[in-house]
Amino acid sequence: MTDNLATATDVNLAHNYHPLPVTISSGEGAWVTDVEGKRYLDLLSAYSALNFGHGHPEILAAAHAQLDRLTLTSRAFNNDVLGPFATALAALCGKDMVLPMNTGAEAVESGIKLARAWGYRVKGVPADAAQIIVANGNFHGRTTTIVSFSDDDTARNGFGPFTPGFVNVPYGDAGAIEAAITPNTVAVLIEPIQGEAGVIIPPAGYLTAVREATARNNVLFIADEIQSGLARVGTTFACDRENVVPDLYLLGKALGGGVMPVSAVVANSDILGVIQPGEHGSTFGGNPLAAAVGHRVVQMLATGEFQERAAQLGAHLEQILQPLVGHGVTEIRVAGLWAGIDIDPALGTGRQIAEKLMARGVLVKDTHGQTIRMAPPIVVRATELDWAVEQLRLVLAV
Incomplete structure (x- = not known):
């Protein structure tokens, strides 16, 4: 149903984007919900436009x-x-x-x-x-x-x-x-x-x-x-x-x-x-x-609150991403709550990994073939990052 709705939505749009096949209808904090009621953790934040999350x-x-x-x-x-x-x-x-x-x-x-x-x-x-x-x-x-x-x-x-x-x-x-x-x-x-x-x-x-x-x-x-x-x-x-x-x-x-x-x-x-x-x-x-x-x-x-939170959560994100290097990931680059993750080509393209993560309820974006980016809303919780990286580990292990 989601794909059908997405297709219906896209029929009159210029083809200047190639979005993931998900149609979002609402959002709150670090989470969004699609038209079928499925929830996803948003780890893109509209390319950092949503640093404060959905509907702050x-x-x-x-x-x-x-x-x-x-x-x-x-x-x-x-x-x-x-x-x-x-x-x-x-x-x-x-x-x-x-x-x-x-x-x-x-x-x-x-x-x-x-x-x-x-x-x-x-x-x-x-x-x-x-x-x-x-x-x-x-x-x-x-x-x-x-x-x-x-x-x-x-x-x-x-x-x-x-x-x-x-x-x-x-x-x-x-x-x-x-x-x-x-x-x-x-x-x-x-x-x-x-x-x-x-x-x-x-x-x-x-x-x-x-x-x-x-x-x-x-x-x-x-x-x-x-x-x-x-x-x-x-x-x-x-x-x-x-x-x-x-x-x-x-x-x-x-x-x-x-x-x-x-x-x-x-x-x-x-x-x-x-x-x-x-x-x-x-x-x-x-x-x-x-x-x-x-x-x-x-x-x-x-207030400095969001800067401090991004620094702390970013250090945590880097710590939990690092063990993936050599296990489906060739390199990570982390600056605060912003990460570039290079996917081993033997396991697929960045787009393919992004689609597999979407199926598990995690939204990221690929770029330049083999890289996926994470830019979670700064309101995200450490436990939510743990869960998202675990989904990535499971995708890479398949």
Whole structure:
């Protein structure tokens, strides 16, 4: 029955996703229920958009309260929720200015425009000559500009011509970044941990070296923390793992609390202040409902509770995953409550293992053929993680 309903649902949808054959109808905390009433432990969290779980009561309360008052004004007018949200988010980031948008890809596009504007207006780069250094294996979104510097053939092939102005270097190699810097380089844009690539964690000291190289060469350091940020890795930002502060944070996903699409670029006014009225915007960016939800998320993060919980549960997850290495798993990579698990090809693809786990009530997502990712809601319990990893052990043992 589930497959039939899923097929009926998909018949009018573009084929830009290949979802697992499960049709979810409700969710609470770390669990979801399908149309047949079967429950699943959600270990994907909508790619970290659900860091606080499904239907967190504090976030829902903020949304309900705002729904009754005001939902949309556009930025043609001010609203009484956006200012407090921006103030709180700026404080969380240690910056003084926020550019609100909606989706992660919009935040990345905004960061690119901002870096170019800064390069021309502040650094003095000649018109249309700005370059941004990016890393191989990156995933920053799927707009035409962003796929221009992707090396993912699935996202890129057939969508040219591509936008110039980007230089790719190996991920994790700070020396390659510095070697690629020229007088026309305006920014380095990287993920502190590469999520879509399979939770790829760079070598220790990489972020520090990138920060030093960009500062030394008058280049902006843009950290795409859309998946890695907001408590996912046991710290507020993945950059915090090396006590590094980038020039720009790109945020999204969990900023909307699993309720609204909310994203932002956060930086100091000497950088973000280069954008003038009319040069960039969004009808829905910073709308009252999104601002109310985002503000509540920031307030929850300000307590440090979720960061601490992700760190503790992440250590537990790594401990229980480690015995699987050599027993159906070739490698694990864990950062806080975020794991990339490489499946032995002799036992099947990542997709096949994900489907077998789904049959046992555990939802994960495959990527790049042999890897499955786990990104449980931070409200998950240690006993639930134990159960999920036991299901993986049983699947691999078959």
